[in-house]
Amino acid sequence: MAVGAASNPEGGRVDFYTGNVLRIDMTAQSVAVEPLNMDWAALYVGGKGLLFRYMWEYVPVGVDPWSPENPLFLMTGPFAGTNLSTTSRLVVGAKSPVTGILNDSYVGGSFAPEMKFAGYDAIIIVGKAAKPTVVTIRNEVVEFVPAESTYWGMKTSEIEQAMRDDFDPEAKTLSIGPAGETLNPWACLSTDQYHKAGRGGHGALMGSKNIKAIAVRGTGSVTVGDPRAFLADMERVHREFVLTDDNLWAHEEGTPILVDLVNGAGAMPTRNWSEGYFEGAKNLNSESFQKIRVKKRACYQCAIGCRNVHAATWHGVKVMGEGPEYETIALGGPNCGIDDIDALMKFNEECDQWGLDTISSGTVIGLAMDMTEKGLHDFGVRFGEGETYVQLPGLIARREGVGAELALGVRKLCEKYGAPELSMEVKNLEMPGYDPRGAFGMSISYATSDRGGCHMRTYSVADEILSGAVPAATMEGKVEGAISNRPPDFISQNFSSIKFCGIWCDFWAVNPTQVSQMLTHLYHRALSDDEIMLIGERVWNLGRLFNLREGVEADTLPTKLYSEESAHTSGPSAGQAIGEATWTESLRRYYELRGWDADGVPTEAKLHELGVDVRL
Amino acid sequence: MPHVMISRKKCTACHMCELACSLYHEGAFRPSVARLRSECNPTTTDIKGFTCLQTACAKCQEACPNGAITTRAVPLKLDGAFDSAARFEGLAEGQALIVDEEKCTNCGDCYDACPYGVIHEHPERKVAFKCDLCDGTPQCIVFCQNPHVLAVDLKIDKADVRPVPAE
Numbered sequence: 042m043a044v045g046a047a048s049n050p051e052g053g054r055v056d057f058y059t060g061n062v063l064r065i066d067m068t069a070q071s072v073a074v075e076p077l078n079m080d081w082a083a084l085y086v087g088g089k090g091l092l093f094r095y096m097w098e099y100v101p102v103g104v105d106p107w108s109p110e111n112p113l114f115l116m117t118g119p120f121a122g123t124n125l126s127t128t129s130r131l132v133v134g135a136k137s138p139v140t141g142i143l144n145d146s147y148v149g150g151s152f153a154p155e156m157k158f159a160g161y162d163a164i165i166i167v168g169k170a171a172k173p174t175v176v177t178i179r180n181e182v183v184e185f186v187p188a189e190s191t192y193w194g195m196k197t198s199e200i201e202q203a204m205r206d207d208f209d210p211e212a213k214t215l216s217i218g219p220a221g222e223t224l225n226p227w228a229c230l231s232t233d234q235y236h237k238a239g240r241g242g243h244g245a246l247m248g249s250k251n252i253k254a255i256a257v258r259g260t261g262s263v264t265v266g267d268p269r270a271f272l273a274d275m276e277r278v279h280r281e282f283v284l285t286d287d288n289l290w291a292h293e294e295g296t297p298i299l300v301d302l303v304n305g306a307g308a309m310p311t312r313n314w315s316e317g318y319f320e321g322a323k324n325l326n327s328e329s330f331q332k333i334r335v336k337k338r339a340c341y342q343c344a345i346g347c348r349n350v351h352a353a354t355w356h357g358v359k360v361m362g363e364g365p366e367y368e369t370i371a372l373g374g375p376n377c378g379i380d381d382i383d384a385l386m387k388f389n390e391e392c393d394q395w396g397l398d399t400i401s402s403g404t405v406i407g408l409a410m411d412m413t414e415k416g417l418h419d420f421g422v423r424f425g426e427g428e429t430y431v432q433l434p435g436l437i438a439r440r441e442g443v444g445a446e447l448a449l450g451v452r453k454l455c456e457k458y459g460a461p462e463l464s465m466e467v468k469n470l471e472m473p474g475y476d477p478r479g480a481f482g483m484s485i486s487y488a489t490s491d492r493g494g495c496h497m498r499t500y501s502v503a504d505e506i507l508s509g510a511v512p513a514a515t516m517e518g519k520v521e522g523a524i525s526n527r528p529p530d531f532i533s534q535n536f537s538s539i540k541f542c543g544i545w546c547d548f549w550a551v552n553p554t555q556v557s558q559m560l561t562h563l564y565h566r567a568l569s570d571d572e573i574m575l576i577g578e579r580v581w582n583l584g585r586l587f588n589l590r591e592g593v594e595a596d597t598l599p600t601k602l603y604s605e606e607s608a609h610t611s612g613p614s615a616g617q618a619i620g621e622a623t624w625t626e627s628l629r630r631y632y633e634l635r636g637w638d639a640d641g642v643p644t645e646a647k648l649h650e651l652g653v654d655v656r657l
Numbered sequence: 658m659p660h661v662m663i664s665r666k667k668c669t670a671c672h673m674c675e676l677a678c679s680l681y682h683e684g685a686f687r688p689s690v691a692r693l694r695s696e697c698n699p700t701t702t703d704i705k706g707f708t709c710l711q712t713a714c715a716k717c718q719e720a721c722p723n724g725a726i727t728t729r730a731v732p733l734k735l736d737g738a739f740d741s742a743a744r745f746e747g748l749a750e751g752q753a754l755i756v757d758e759e760k761c762t763n764c765g766d767c768y769d770a771c772p773y774g775v776i777h778e779h780p781e782r783k784v785a786f787k788c789d790l791c792d793g794t795p796q797c798i799v800f801c802q803n804p805h806v807l808a809v810d811l812k813i814d815k816a817d818v819r820p821v822p823a824e
Contacts, residue, residue, distance in 0.1 A: 122686050124676040124800060150699070151672075158689065198700045233699035260780070262687035268680045272796065279802050292805055337806070338702055339671035344803045346669035350702050363702070 056266045057119040057563055058082060062095075063161045065176060065183065067250050068109060068168030072183045077162050084654060086542035086560070087162070088118040089145050090580040092134040096143060097587055097655050099165060106138040106246070109169035113246055115156065115215070115255075118544035119563055122157035122263035122342070124275050126283045127546035129154050129341040131215075133238040135246050137492070139226045139450070140469045142588045144241030144492045147544060149340035150233035152257065155213040159259030170251035173222075177208050178257040188253045194219060195253070196394040197231040204256040216254035217244040218396020220438035224248050226450045227401035227471070228438075231393070235348070235363035236340070239398035240470060241492060265562065274562070279344055282555050291347035291548040292337065296367035297327040299474075299507075303371070306506045306513060307614025308479025310472075311375040312424050313404075313411035314465045314601070317476045318612030321380025325370050329382055338363055340546070347548050353386040355431070365389040365399065368496075371474025372403025377410060378424030387431040395438035404471035405451050406433050408463060409443075417458045420447070462601065468493030468594050477602045479614035480505040482519040484624065488598045489523065489534070489631055491584040497547065499523040500532040514617045520630050525574060526553065538584075539577035579651040582643045586657055589642060596628060596641060658752045659733065659813040660713060661788060661795055663695055663706025667808035670697035670704050674797035674809045681796045682786075692788040693775060693797055693809075706808075707773045709788040712752040717787070720770035725760035725785070729753050733811070734793040749813055753790045761785050 054060040064073045081094045092114055104111045113135050120128035131153035137144035159180050173193040175186040192200055197218045204212040221228035221244030228244030229237045265271045300322055303309050307317035333353055339346035352361040373388045392399045409420035420443050422429040436444025455464035470493025477484035482501020490498045505513035526536045545551050553570040561567055601607035608618040636647030675691035694707040718726040731751040761784040767776050776787040801809035
């Protein structure tokens, strides 16, 4: 057992930051601590922005994502470990082994604050252990614990309990399930059991480094300047901004509230994205979940507490856990033709325990059902068949039986069986639960997202469906809204980029003015809304440079989501299509408004204006 | 006498109480030295709260060989801008058990005696530390702010409530 005592001789802490970056080399089983680069922190704040800057520096140019030299990054935000609600999130970053471009995946729970209390703003892991290993971190002491005959093979709840039993009762654990061990392309990272850094295959990357889990215990502190003044301001911030009716829907109902709204707009991915309306959605809506709701849970340092604990029964056995959240419901429910809430609960538990992302799982299983129904290949499962469906996550994670093939992922399966038109992904990342045919703005959202098919960079659904303030079946104003905030509350790429530096969760509908008030605690001056948005745009352009450097596919969308011929023929969005000409023009306009050239490369003038400190 | 308690049914384990407690007393967010604890098993979601019952328990005071744990009257000021105030018709006086750091020898007898594990050795000062009701405005209650949760509260007997004296 190798033991490393981590210390940072030059370190000096700054309020909100610990000032330390922990670097772990799994090959050499060695650790080192270096000071956090405060120049970068000043430019990029923390979270997403600081992650991108560290990735730019530490990802070897053109590295094979599967090679030991490809680092895995764990980055916190400046407010993790304080009592500012929703900002306890951790961002896990890497050059994704699935997409080959950047992937920043966010997860709540309590891991990021514990990292800060242990003394680290960031952890950067390179190399590959000779054998399966668990890394434990207790303040400055880092240990490499052999895991081959003990922890390897454990499901996610088991490894977390093992860390509490064997390492520290207060251990916070970031782990892979068996899916990460078999290098499944959509293996996720788990913490606090139900919290997942889901998208982009970070679980597979961690598995490729032979790391089963990283367990951390910290007994140190996070300082914030004047403690009494900070407390007084936080009391006000929660009363005025956080615990408002606008945010407390997340506590009272949670994301299942989206089911009826999205379905009603004809934007529900149904039966492998062949329809936009699912007749059985009422069995999976907010009302249905409230009937089986047993408890509320919160992430660390969050007063909203959006986590719903549900209990169901599958074959006489209790299925209990947090979630599913909307995306899981959409892709694991309607997209697989499943309207049985018990089956969906079981599917969610299986994905959680084996360590699989539910969006990608629901997409690949929906595809397998579609291919079976179409006679392209018999995967032994058809739409709506709950009994087989709940067994698939385990088979996929173990690469057993039909699971061995499904573990190829959506794109490769479609290539193999000659049906590329069924491949519902962007840049090889499967899309979440909003069909752009029912919410046109999501087209540009998916196509231009910095990590592939993702709804979290810009979320036109908020205006197109939730508030209904903007018509859904038009591209007018959608490109502008995707890039930068405009009324009423379009969540844009530039704003989400500064928000994820924070790292504020989407369940606090924070605005630039509120972000500025929070950042005043860091910068000791008031930032204007324009400055806030400029930081976001800086981060977004840095991400674009990274993707261009590493080689990114064209910004595009599965054809059927925009072409006139493939408009839905029934349901609330019947007949709606963006159309090829409008789609091409929208992309062109996106580049133009971004200040990028026709190939999507940021111009020197734009990078200079934004203060981006690197160049291709 | 009033003391802080955590409702295990209402608590969501957000740990805001521990965070506010540590910032108020230690000048930094450091939940490992918070004066109360909310424990949650993330898998089962079972939650347990651990708080000091003050004079209703007083095992630490009885165990202390040096008389270092004294009883101090704390007028509770819950008239702030938080919801908890609405639950108090009048002002109650609390009795807090306070560690006299001059007299404390860190012998550890109280650590063993406490049934709730809420009196400990301070990692730097090497004396016992515990809940002191924050000069009358317990920050744990202030920051259990979600109106649908309100899990951290004062447990108070009706007999303890008396009208606010007119000024």
